[in-house]
Amino acid sequence: MGAVLRRHGYKLTRQRRAVIEAIIVSQDRLTPAILYAKVHQDHPDIGVVTIYRTLEILAELALVCELHGGTACHRYVIGQPEQHHHHLICSGCSLVTDFTRHDFSALERSLARQSRFRIDGHLLEFFGLCPACQEKQSGP
Amino acid sequence: MGAVLRRHGYKLTRQRRAVIEAIIVSQDRLTPAILYAKVHQDHPDIGVVTIYRTLEILAELALVCELHGGTACHRYVIGQPEQHHHHLICSGCSLVTDFTRHDFSALERSLARQSRFRIDGHLLEFFGLCPACQEKQSGP
DNA sequence: CTGCTTGCAAACCCTTTGCAGTCCC
């Protein structure tokens, strides 16, 4: 991940390394605030501003992917570049599962034909409860 | 729309009437700010706070539907209750077209089976350019 | 009349910006 930064002319600083590591380690959807908290634990000297600026760069390079929808907008997950994917988001624990299987090109073409829109992209997210949270709910 | 409010025990005040009318008249996606501007034109005495509080109620009663994604989160459109629909959003003029044709139940079932999630809902939005904005773009 | 609603103002986020000092390369 850091290599990509370098390749695009960004410097790989201690702070950016810390932010990237925190993102990789965690599997959750991360808000800037959550990410800041995680980074701040090990590196109390890193400020929120750096989190925002780093996230901006990572999003620009598609190393991270911005989520919308649900109760909290502006969340980020690690994004596989060159691979469009959708998300399955747990309302209980915020676990995010990617799925790439579904192909929307047929639907997109038919929509474009009928609406005369030029379609550039889409956003698809499913909401629900992951297995663990389902158990918690039905359990004690 | 007002009747539904009443039915749920909310009072139908002059302010709420104004907000509802503004929503119905406009076909765009509305941010609280835009809606406030529209309402404020005819009713300079109505404050932003009322916009927020009214939107909250309307969203709760599913009379209005919250959109996410794109550059501006937190936008609202009139929502047909009892009818799940998706949106086709123009990046140029913010025109929103609904489409309800596509059926996701099959995809949802297969996703649920494979991920073991209990799927409660989804959000699907397409982005692109409407016919008018395509012409503007290719024109002078 | 009674209690829900409202508007104002202030509080409160979250995010961005300006600037002087710091550090990567």
Add this chain to the structure above:
DNA sequence: GGGACTGCAAAGGGTTTGCAAGCAG
């Protein structure tokens, strides 16, 4: 050593809240 990067603090924008006054039912 130079320019990109950082942290601080402050500004900025959007949203929420407390409170006294107002109005629907």
